[in-house]
Structure formats: structure tokens, C-alpha cells
Amino acid sequence: MTGNLYQKIYACVRKIPRGKVATYGQIAALCGSPRGARIVGYALHVIPENSNIPWQRVINSQGFISTSCLGHPKSLQRDLLISEGVKVETKNDLYNIDLNNYLWQPK
DNA sequence: AAGGTGACTAACA
């Protein structure tokens, strides 16, 4: 089946602890594809809604929520993060997370 | 088979 890399990506995303966030590039690197940030984005894009993958914990390198207006509004991702204890600042319709405090740092 | 797209980044101007 195709999407072997996707399964790997999903596995990494599931490792993100509650209350922390990770960047696309970070997940890509953990999967052995240091330049595969876009692939991660695509992988999350095709996640089924009923999956147990904490996709909301993945944001871009700037600490902003990147989800464009697709299936899920950004506000949903913000709400999910807030409910996990992550502080999200709202700036001009954009949602920002303080990476210095909430970025996941795997060993 | 070939070119376009994207929930990305980093480097430049």
C-alpha cells in the first residue's frame, strides 16, 4: 500500500505529548525526511476525522496554526489546544503559540 | 508519463 511514510508520520504525531506542540519540519525530521515538511502537511490533510491522531498539535515553524479553511476551521484547532492546556494567542485572525514554552522537545 | 499542487521552510532582496 502507499502511504507507508504517512503511517510513520502519524506515529510521530501520536507521540506528541498532551499540552505540547510540534512543527511540520520537526515531525518530518523524526520520520527520517528532514525536507519533508510539506509531506507532513499533506499527510495531516488526509487524516480521517474519526482518527485518534492529535493533528491539532502540529503547527508551522513560526508557531502559527496553518490550517487554511478546509474541513476544519482554525478556531477548532485553537479550541482543541486550549482544552489541552496550551495557551494560544489570537492576533489578527491568526493563532499563535509560544514555542519557547510549548514546543515538544523529544530526546 | 508529465506537470501542477500543497495544513512547509529557509534563504534572499
Place this chain on the structure above:
DNA sequence: ATGTTAGCCACCT
């Protein structure tokens, strides 16, 4: 500092 360009690589048409 903000805006643009170029790499990136799997998926889609």
C-alpha cells in the same frame, strides 16, 4: 522588518 523565490517530495489529474 515584510514580501518574494526557490527547494522540497508525495499525491493528484
